[in-house]
Amino acid sequence: MKIKNINFTLTYILLSVLLISSCRTELDEFVDTQEDSTLKLNSNVANLILRTSMNDGSVDNILDKCDCFSIQLPTTVLLKNAQILISTKDDYELVEAYYTDDTDDDIRDEISFQFPIQIILNDFTVVDITSDKELKDYKKSCTDTDEVINCTDFEYPFDLKIYNKATENLSTLKIANDQQLFKFVEGLNDNELVSISFPITLALADGEVFVINTLESLEDALNNIAMTCESAMAIGVEEIKEYMINEIFEISKYKDDESNQTSDFEDYSFNFNENGAVLITEDDDDEDDDDDNDDDDDKSSTKRTFNGEWFVFETTKGELAIRLNFGSDKPLSNLNQTWILKKLDEKEIVLRKYTSNQNSKNELNFRIKK
Numbered sequence: 602m603k604i605k606n607i608n609f610t611l612t613y614i615l616l617s618v619l620l621i622s623s624c625r626t627e628l629d630e631f632v633d634t635q636e637d638s639t640l641k642l643n644s645n646v647a648n649l650i651l652r653t654s655m656n657d658g659s660v661d662n663i664l665d666k667c668d669c670f671s672i673q674l675p676t677t678v679l680l681k682n683a684q685i686l687i688s689t690k691d692d693y694e695l696v697e698a699y700y701t702d703d704t705d706d707d708i709r710d711e712i713s714f715q716f717p718i719q720i721i722l723n724d725f726t727v728v729d730i731t732s733d734k735e736l737k738d739y740k741k742s743c744t745d746t747d748e749v750i751n752c753t754d755f756e757y758p759f760d761l762k763i764y765n766k767a768t769e770n771l772s773t774l775k776i777a778n779d780q781q782l783f784k785f786v787e788g789l790n791d792n793e794l795v796s797i798s799f800p801i802t803l804a805l806a807d808g809e810v811f812v813i814n815t816l817e818s819l820e821d822a823l824n825n826i827a828m829t830c831e832s833a834m835a836i837g838v839e840e841i842k843e844y845m846i847n848e849i850f851e852i853s854k855y856k857d858d859e860s861n862q863t864s865d866f867e868d869y870s871f872n873f874n875e876n877g878a879v880l881i882t883e884d885d886d887d888e889d890d891d892d893d894n895d896d897d898d899d900k901s902s903t904k905r906t907f908n909g910e911w912f913v914f915e916t917t918k919g920e921l922a923i924r925l926n927f928g929s930d931k932p933l934s935n936l937n938q939t940w941i942l943k944k945l946d947e948k949e950i951v952l953r954k955y956t957s958n959q960n961s962k963n964e965l966n967f968r969i970k971k
């Protein structure tokens with residue numbers, strides 16, 4: 602009986618030693634292989650991960666026109682003659698439909714909110730906002746949004762392996778969303794070795810995906826995406842407005858489907874003002890073709906002016922749009938539509954008519970008048 606007890610005790614001790622040895626080997630292997638491929642506080646790759654996992658304030662620019670924060674849902678927005686409950690991101694399209702309603706000649710101004718509301722900053726801090734003035738103050742304080750990499754997202758979930766040097770404990774943390782990843786990386790310290798369980802996936806805004814297998818390739822991918830993202834973000838609502846209000850424009854091209862009607866607008870000049878007004882001037886040159894009188898006094902030039910409105914906003918797809926209303930007189934009323942920005946350079950702005958299926962062939966180009 603004693604022999605059996607001794608054998609059992611020896612077996613138990615042996616198994617315990619083997620188990621401890623196995624765990625010790627696993628820890629040693631992790632430390633040896635991961636020391637040079639772990640996330641370190643303030644490293645370039647850690648900062649890139651932080652920038653990618655930040656709260657993307659641009660996703661609801663249709664509501665607040667600010668990249669520095671997003672509006673906490675649900676929220677109620679107040680329109681001209683109605684109000685809309687925004688419960689999910691899909692409801693942003695209701696506001697876009699309001700802005701782009703071409704059956705209404707009135708230019709739709711900025712929406713307002715039913716206060717109090719909450720905003721979520723880029724670092725996921727939640728702030729209570731009790732008035733429109735407070736909201737505008739936060740917008741004014743928004744100066745640098747280049748930190749956020751909003752051209753790509755991590756696909757969740759994925760795991761992190763965490764080795765605590767003090768306790769010599771190895772654990773696994775499942776990351777489920779941006780906020781959890783941001784808070785974890787933000788709190789990195791020298792007492793832990795943290796390794797990503799590859800492969801993981803990055804998804805671009807256009808649907809393209811990248812499978813990442815190492816920390817080095819993750820750093821390279823995020824660096825490249827960040828540069829592309831910064832280039833794409835060079836033009837925003839404020840940049841378009843600044844471009845438009847500093848010049849006098851003329852129409853260099855207008856196509857209504859397949860019909861080129863540019864010549865209808867050759868006498869018009871457009872002066873876009875910061876307050877949303879547009880002053881349109883028509884140079885009406887009349888010549889007296891009487892063969893009996895070639896005197897210059899028979900030629901006269903008169904100017905007619907028209908008042909219009911314009912409004913710039915960002916669609917739910919991240920496109921920049923301009924809503925125009927130039928009154929009821931032809932041919933100007935043909936331009937009373939919502940237009941999507943396709944190109945902008947130092948000489949010309951190229952627009953395409955806004956449609957839900959993006960199949961419109963209507964084109965409108967403004968160029969700076971010489």
